Amino acid sequence: MGTLHVGVHYITRVEGHGHIVVDVANGTLQRCDLEIVETPRFFEAMLRGRPYTEASHITSRICGICAVGHATTSLQATEAALGIVPSEQTQLLRKLNFFGEILDSHILHVYMLVAPDFFGVGSVFPLASTHPEVVLRALRMKKLAGDLCAAIGGRHTHPITLTIGGFTHLPRADELEKLGARLEAMRADVDATVELFQSLKLPQFERETEYIALRQPDEYAFIGGMITSTDGFEYPISAYRQVTNETLLPHSTAKHTRHNRESYMVGALARFNVNHDKLHPRAQAAAAALGLKPLCTNPYMNSVAQVVEIAHCVEEALNLIDRLLVRGIQPEEPPPVEVRAGEGVGACEVPRGTLYHHYWIGEDGRITGANCIIPTGQNLANIEADMRALVPTLLDRPQDEVRQALEMLVRAYDPCISCSTHMLEVSFVGATQGNS
Known part of the structure; x- marks a missing residue:
């Protein structure tokens, strides 16, 4: 050459x-x-001077696919600044809403964006002609994920029921029962998804790097936890800047991040490498069937890790629905808020990785400063390192x-x-x- x-x-x-x-x-x-x-999209600048009550609605517009993730992380940061502790029911419903979004995004990615590569077609549109059963399965699964988000958040995209400390509208028991029945039926589609990816040959490429994700002692973390690295580091969410260390490069207007090495990875593969022992047994079985084992250093396997998380989220969503139905949906009102000056950080595992929101609120309840670090920005340096x-x-x-x-x-x-x-x-x- x-x-x-x-x-x-x-x-x-x-x-x-x-x-x-x-x-x-x-x-x-x-x-x-x-x-x-x-x-520049200026979302952080948009927040300055706005009432704290508007933050989650504004930031949910950062991404149409991760709207629940941004809204939830925003609420976490606001609640931390104002000393609000959500009820158990609120936390359960937020998790259920989150599972819907993870399912929605992962199904879209593995089927609509990744699968065409392996079927030798340029996009999902010719795939619909050559393998209609694959596309129909994807649409069926995605429809259920969207309906789950809508039942909790009021609509599929940009949730409107999530608010400080609670919800402005609660799902009915019969709605949850119907969703539970559909999730049980979805297991067959999940199994078919695992079988599909078993048949695909992903590129063989290995590169050691640092993987960072939230971790909790008793569950596969998506909302809150400790920032945990496969290199052995652990930080509270409030110390996120010690992890991200944003820098500017001459060839890019987007900031890069680095921690212990030249770069790190966030996302489904990072979550699997950090939290594999917390997966639901059916998800662990899916990982074994797909040949996904920790510590996996092949970035192409991120899509496989997403398939594993699809299996996990279906099962955990079913568990949450059962818990909510047993305890009963209580007609809770959001707690009263005592407006005060404060500072708070929220962190969640959105589909693409760890998302941070950091707010400063003045005595009048208006936001004086904001910092949002999205997963894509954290992955840019790692993509470059992989390319090299x-x-x-x-x-x-x-x-x-x-x-x-x-x-x-x-x-x-x-x-x-x-x-x-x-x-x-x-x-x-x-x-x-x-x-x-």
């Missing part, structure tokens, strides 16, 4: 716009950057294979599905490649 320039343009699965630039000269990697040319390790192994491959490997690597991280509208555009400029 002589000179190779690979340009991956218009990455639509992050907020804003980005490019992957790979330059190889005389068989040696010269440059390997993930350029993010991001248009991956590209040298592909130098003797045809251009189409290089393109496919790079696209699949980006997809594996599931970055910001709310902005995903089309495939990555890859071009090779001035390349000479003998076997292309």
Whole structure:
């Protein structure tokens, strides 16, 4: 190989716009950057001066797929600042709402964005023609996940019932019973999903890195917990800045993060590596069937970890519905709030990884400052590190294979599905490649 320039343009699965630039000269990697040319969205600035009651509704608009995650994390931060402790019922309903969102996002990613690669089609639309049963299963599962979110949050996207310390509307027992029956029936689709991914051959690529996720002593953490690293570190949520350490790079307008190494990974694979012992037995069985074992260092296996979490969330959602029905849905009102100056941090495991919201509230109840760190930003440096390790192994491959490997690597991280509208555009400029 002589000179190779690979340009991956218009990455639509992050907020804003980005490019992957790979330059190889005389068989040696010269440059390997993930350029993010991001248009600022100013959500943190939008929050300044707004009443604390508006924070969760504003920030849920950051992402259409992770709206529940942003709203819940926002409420956590606000409640921490104001000294509000939600009731047990509120916490159970928030978890149930969260499981619906994890299911919704993971099903969308593994079926609509990842599966087409393995069926040799360009998108889900030709897949619907060649394998209609796969797409119909995905739509059936996704519909149930959306209905679960709507039953708790008032609607599928951008929940309206979540509020400080509680809910403005509660689901009826008969609604939960119907959802429980549908979740039980969904087990067959989950099993079929596991069987599907058993039949797929993912790229073999290993690179050691640090994996970071929330962890709790008695459950597979999605809401709250301790920030935990596979390198042996542990921090309270309030110390998140010791983990994220945001920095700016010349080639990207998006901030990068680093902790103990040059980069770290968040998301389903990180959660599995940190919390695998807390998975539901059916999810552990799915992991075993799929060959997923800790410590897994293949980033392409993030999609497999999402399949495992689908199995986990279905079972835990059923458990939560049973608990709520046994205890009965109580007609609780949100607790009264004594407005005061305060500072609070919230953290949740949204589909793509650990999300942090940090608020400062003044004595008048208005927000004086805010900091939000999303999972995609935390993964950018790790994607670049993966690319630097991956590209040298592909130098003797045809251009189409290089393109496919790079696209699949980006997809594996599931970055910001709310902005995903089309495939990555890859071009090779001035390349000479003998076997292309």
